[in-house]
Each structure stands twice: as structure tokens, then as C-alpha cells.
């Protein structure tokens with residue numbers, strides 16, 4: 001004990017590199033593809049704690065699928081997966097452009113993260129419910145939801161399924177297992193756990209999936225959700241998409257000293273895994289493993305997808321203000337579309353020519369959907385939802401003050 005203690009220092013984690021610097025991911029350990037064990041789904045979570053610190057990978061550098069997590073998808077399913085990711089990328093590019101053209105106020109891209117939501121969707125069955133954030137449109141694309149309905153919502157036009165009452169891209173599609181997106185981060189986790197608990201209480205067979213980003217794990221809802229999920233062994237998969245950045249804050253701010261985001265689950269006794277989020281095959285294998293646990297009353301699983309947000313946070317963001325412009329080129333896990341493409345070419349199931357041809361077909365389909373959506377209006381032109389719609393759909397019976405407001409508005 002000293003009478004003259006040194007002044008305390010306030011600690012703020014700093015990213016390795018700032019704009020102008022040379023990107024460096026040499027401190028991100030990447031295990032070899034195929035090197036992580038695949039435990040049985042009924043494993044005791046206490047015996048697989050190392051999986052929260054490793055990275056499950058299937059596709060190696062050469063493009064081969066290797067190790068115990070390989071082999072969960074048929075050739076046709078892999079080809080379909082590639083198509084889904086390519087569709088999401090093209091959809092994003094067109095909608096990003098539409099925002100710049102003033103046809104919508106706001107857009108959020110998935111560039112670099114396409115494998116996460118597209119592959120995860122294929123591990124679910126009809127009736128399961130996702131509680132997604134704004135960066136999981138792949139759940140809809142891979143689930144066969146019509147692109148034109150997504151665009152109608154983005155344009156808030158007369159065919160907008162949500163009638164102009166949500167922010168663009170905040171889709172809602174109950175029949176497609178896609179709960180209304182909430183802009184309030186991490187509400188997804190408590191809602192998913194609550195929904196899963198209700199499913200178990202009712203003796204139903206459906207499971208829930210909660211989604212958050214790395215930054216959003218800092219919300220108290222994240223921790224509350226883990227308490228309830230672990231205590232009641234809720235049939236839920238809890239996904240953390242670690243794309244290295246929140247908006248301008250790097251992942252180290254939310255992660256603190258925990259080592260990894262997945263490791264947050266260990267203190268709760270929750271099975272926790274990390275997976276290469278740019279590896280379609282690995283994402284699917286882990287998603288299937290976690291979903292099977294939930295479906296068999298084995299409890300929740302926390303999954304961290306290690307990936308990289310290549311684009312801006314949203315159309316309102318300029319990442320060059322806080323990270324080197326070339327940082328995404330240095331990301332060691334590559335591009336999910338190219339990695340699956342190379343794998344399929346290597347196996348003789350695909351070719352550069354077919355890839356180019358498919359790109360053109362997809363672009364044509366996206367443009368056709370866009371034309372159809374635009375015929376029903378865009379943000380500033382054409383058909384709009386009725387003003388009357390904003391009074392509907394919240395209360396079973398409209399309260400008197402809303403009825404008065406509606407009368408005053410003359411609708």
C-alpha cells in the first residue's frame with residue numbers, strides 16, 4: 001500500500017491501423033482448414049471450450065473441402081448456394097445505386113458477408129423463426145422470398161408489404177421465418193430467446209435464431225438473453241456476425257479482454273463455436289450442428305462468424321474516415337463468392353464461363369424485378385402507400401385518440 005498512488009489511466013482499445021496506414025491482420029490467428037474437431041451434437045459444452053477460441057474451416061487455400069465438418073451439402077445445394085450469394089451481391093449493387101439515384105433514402109449492403117445468412121438459411125426448416133438484423137437479407141434471398149417485394153419495401157411504394165411504416169431494408173416476412181427487423185440493436189437476442197422459450201413451453205417443434213453484430217454484443221440485452229437461454233436451455237441458435245467493425249468503432253471495443261466474442265458464452269455454460277464466415281460450407285455445417293442441438297432439446301449454441309464488412313456500414317457512412325481503404329484486400333479469409341466458385345470449378349461442377357453467364361442472368365432477373373417495383377413507385381415518384389395505412393395495424397381496436405387524428409387527417 002502506498003500513500004502516493006500513481007494517477008489512474010483510462011484505457012481505450014485502439015485498432016492496429018488507421019487511415020493512411022498499412023492494413024495488418026497478422027495478429028488474427030487462422031487455423032488450417034479441416035483442423036478443428038467436430039464433436040457430437042449432444043456433447044457437454046464444458047468439454048469443447050477450445051472451439052470458442054478456434055475457427056472452424058472447411059474450404060482450404062486450394063479450394064478443397066476438408067476435415068470433419070465437410071460434406072453437409074450435395075453438389076446441387078452447393079451450386080444453389082453460389083447462386084444465392086451472387087444474387088444477394090447483385091441485388092445489393094443495384095439497390096446501393098438506387099439509393100444514390102434518390103429512389104430510396106437508405107440502404108445497407110452485405111458485401112463480403114454473403115455466406116453467413118445465405119448458408120445459415122439452408123440449415124433451417126419451415127416454421128423456424130429468425131430475429132435478424134439489417135445485414136441478413138440472404139435469409140430472404142436463400143429462402144425464396146420474392147426480390148420484388150424486398151424492393152417494394154425499400155422504395156416504400158404502393159405495393160410495400162409494410163405500407164411505408166418501416167425504414168427501407170427493415171423487412172418483415174413471418175411466413176418466411178423472418179421476424180420484423182428492429183433498428184434497436186440486440187432486441188433480436190431477447191426476442192429470439194423468448195420466442196424459443198415459448199416454443200418449448202407449448203411443446204412445439206420450431207426453433208428460433210437470434211442475430212447480432214460484433215458491436216451490438218455490448219448491449220445489456222445480449223447478456224440478459226444469454227442468462228435466459230442458458231437457464232432454460234432455450235431451443236435457440238445465437239449468432240454473432242463479427243465483421244470487424246461496428247460503425248466507426250473496431251471490434252476490440254465491444255470485445256474488450258474476452259479473447260473472442262464466442263468466449264462470452266462460456267461463462268453461461270453455453271456451447272460456443274467460431275466459424276470462418278467467408279466459407280459457405282463451414283457456415284452451413286456449423287449452422288446445421290447448432291440447429292440440431294436446439295431441435296433435440298440440447299440447449300442453445302452461440303456461434304461467432306468471423307468475417308469482414310467490405311462495404312460501408314450503410315449509405316450514410318464513409319469508412320475511409322476510420323480505416324485504411326485497402327483493409328478489405330488484406331482480410332485473410334478471402335471472398336465468400338470466389339471461394340465457393342473456385343471449389344466448384346476444382347470439382348468440375350462449374351467454370352468461369354458458366355459463372356459469367358450466371359452473373360448476366362442474375363443481373364437480368366434483378367433488373368426485371370427492379371423495373372416491376374419501380375412501376376409501383378419509388379421514394380419521391382409514383383405510387384405511395386395510403387396515409388390511412390399509418391393508422392392501421394398496431395391496435396386490434398383503434399383507440400379514440402388515433403381515430404380523432406385519422407379524422408383530422410381526412411383519410
Ligand SMILES: Cc1ncc(C[n+]2csc(CCOP(=O)(O)OP(=O)(O)O)c2C)c(N)n1
Nearest residue numbers: 135183184185213214215216243245246247
Ligand atoms: C440500441 C442501439 N444503439 C445504437 C444504434 C446505432 N447503430 C446502428 S448500427 C450500429 C453499429 C452496429 O455494429 P455491429 O453490431 O457490429 O453490426 P454491423 O453493422 O457491423 O453489421 C450502431 C451503433 C442502434 N441502432 N441501436
Ligand SMILES: [Mg+2]
Nearest residue numbers: 213214245246
Ligand atoms: Mg460489425
